[in-house]
Amino acid sequence: MTEDKESFPQNFLSDPLRQHKPYIPGEQPSSAERTIKLNTNENPYPPSPSVGDKAAEEIKKLNLYPNPKSNQLRKVIASLHQISMEQVIVGNGSDDLLNLCVRAFADSNRSVGMLDPSYSLYEVLASIQGAQLIRIPFASDDFELPLKKVTNCSANLFFLTSPHAPSGRAYQLELLDSVAGNFNGVLVIDEAYADFAQQNAIPLLAKYPNVIITRTLSKSYSLAGLRVGYAMGNPSVIQVLDRAREVYNLDRIAQAIAQAALEDQKYFKETKQKIIESRIWISDIFAEWGWRMIPSATNFIFCKPLDHSGTGGAQIANSLYSFLSTQGILVRYFPQNKLTESYIRISIGMPEEMSMLVSKIKEWQHQGQLK
Numbered sequence: 001m002t003e004d005k006e007s008f009p010q011n012f013l014s015d016p017l018r019q020h021k022p023y024i025p026g027e028q029p030s031s032a033e034r035t036i037k038l039n040t041n042e043n044p045y046p047p048s049p050s051v052g053d054k055a056a057e058e059i060k061k062l063n064l065y066p067n068p069k070s071n072q073l074r075k076v077i078a079s080l081h082q083i084s085m086e087q088v089i090v091g092n093g094s095d096d097l098l099n100l101c102v103r104a105f106a107d108s109n110r111s112v113g114m115l116d117p118s119y120s121l122y123e124v125l126a127s128i129q130g131a132q133l134i135r136i137p138f139a140s141d142d143f144e145l146p147l148k149k150v151t152n153c154s155a156n157l158f159f160l161t162s163p164h165a166p167s168g169r170a171y172q173l174e175l176l177d178s179v180a181g182n183f184n185g186v187l188v189i190d191e192a193y194a195d196f197a198q199q200n201a202i203p204l205l206a207k208y209p210n211v212i213i214t215r216t217l218s219k220s221y222s223l224a225g226l227r228v229g230y231a232m233g234n235p236s237v238i239q240v241l242d243r244a245r246e247v248y249n250l251d252r253i254a255q256a257i258a259q260a261a262l263e264d265q266k267y268f269k270e271t272k273q274k275i276i277e278s279r280i281w282i283s284d285i286f287a288e289w290g291w292r293m294i295p296s297a298t299n300f301i302f303c304k305p306l307d308h309s310g311t312g313g314a315q316i317a318n319s320l321y322s323f324l325s326t327q328g329i330l331v332r333y334f335p336q337n338k339l340t341e342s343y344i345r346i347s348i349g350m351p352e353e354m355s356m357l358v359s360k361i362k363e364w365q366h367q368g369q370l371k
């Protein structure tokens with residue numbers, strides 16, 4: 001090597017990676033710590049009991065490569081949504097599919113668009129690809145979709161999070177239809193939380209070839225640790241994504257467990273219902289306290305905490321976030337954006353965890369009163 005060894009490997013880095021800032025995931029405490037984890041929108045219920053036997057069967061076959069196209073799993077997904085298998089691609093979490101979309105439809109001449117704020121991974125993926133990022137801000141903290149700004153933007157690929165994160169707001173199908181019909185590019189509708197909502201964008205698949213919908217088993221199927229997600233779209237688009245896919249992107253165990261979980265719709269519906277009930281329970285309490293909330297179509301609540309005197313704001317949100325973390329309750333706080341700095345995001349946990357949260361918030365309010 002003729003180059004100065006001190007500066008290796010920096011001197012050899014690709015241009016995009018020189019400036020790149022990686023994604024920072026929510027805190028995952030070590031299992032030794034006793035925490036109530038309400039910070040990464042995981043499902044508090046364990047996965048369907050049917051997945052254990054399937055995993056055990058597959059373990060015996062781990063000497064053999066998995067089906068490279070995850071055909072059985074794709075069939076199950078296709079039948080669940082009444083589409084064809086050629087309209088489905090699966091991946092290592094929906095993050096894998098979002099990554100494939102960027103690989104396929106963005107580069108230094110083809111920009112990526114996103115709502116600001118929304119899922120920060122979009123920005124990270126665009127950056128690795130060396131693509132310019134176009135941020136479309138919201139007009140106010142009701143997170144209404146800025147329709148014209150989205151459809152007029154020059155992005156080649158646009159990520160629209162629906163229901164929106166971190167606000168939890170739902171967007172009506174008619175609105176998404178207008179975006180898809182008027183946007184001149186590839187529109188990815190990230191439906192990570194759609195199972196908790198009343199509506200989804202699946203009807204748009206039959207109407208618009210430029211729509212890709214991504215889903216995950218991490219939230220509504222209690223499988224965040226497994227890493228399985230999928231994308232649905234026009235067969236021609238799915239073929240393109242498939243070209244960029246890693247050959248064996250889903251291992252045998254992941255394929256088998258994901259299939260078993262999707263087939264156990266009874267368990268899925270029961271656990272989903274419990275989460276929605278807890279969401280209503282906690283929303284009612286916050287509403288009684290006069291806290292502002294975005295009506296949630298997800299498994300989390302985005303709310304503006306008020307202290308004992310009824311005051312809210314960035315300092316108050318930060319104070320509650322910090323207090324809860326000292327009490328072993330992890331929630332998420334996004335201080336970087338004006339629209340989020342006065343809010344915290346709370347994932348829906350077990351009923352007893354939500355009760356504990358309520359009593360700790362009361363304690364925080366009481367402590368403020370004594371100061």
Ligand SMILES: Cc1ncc(COP(=O)(O)O)c(C=O)c1O
Pocket residue numbers: 040041092093094095096119161165190192215216217218224227228229
């Ligand atoms: C909006 C959104 N999209 C995608 C994901 C990624 O999900 P997965 O676990 O399938 O990669 C998340 C995870 O939190 C998310 O919030």
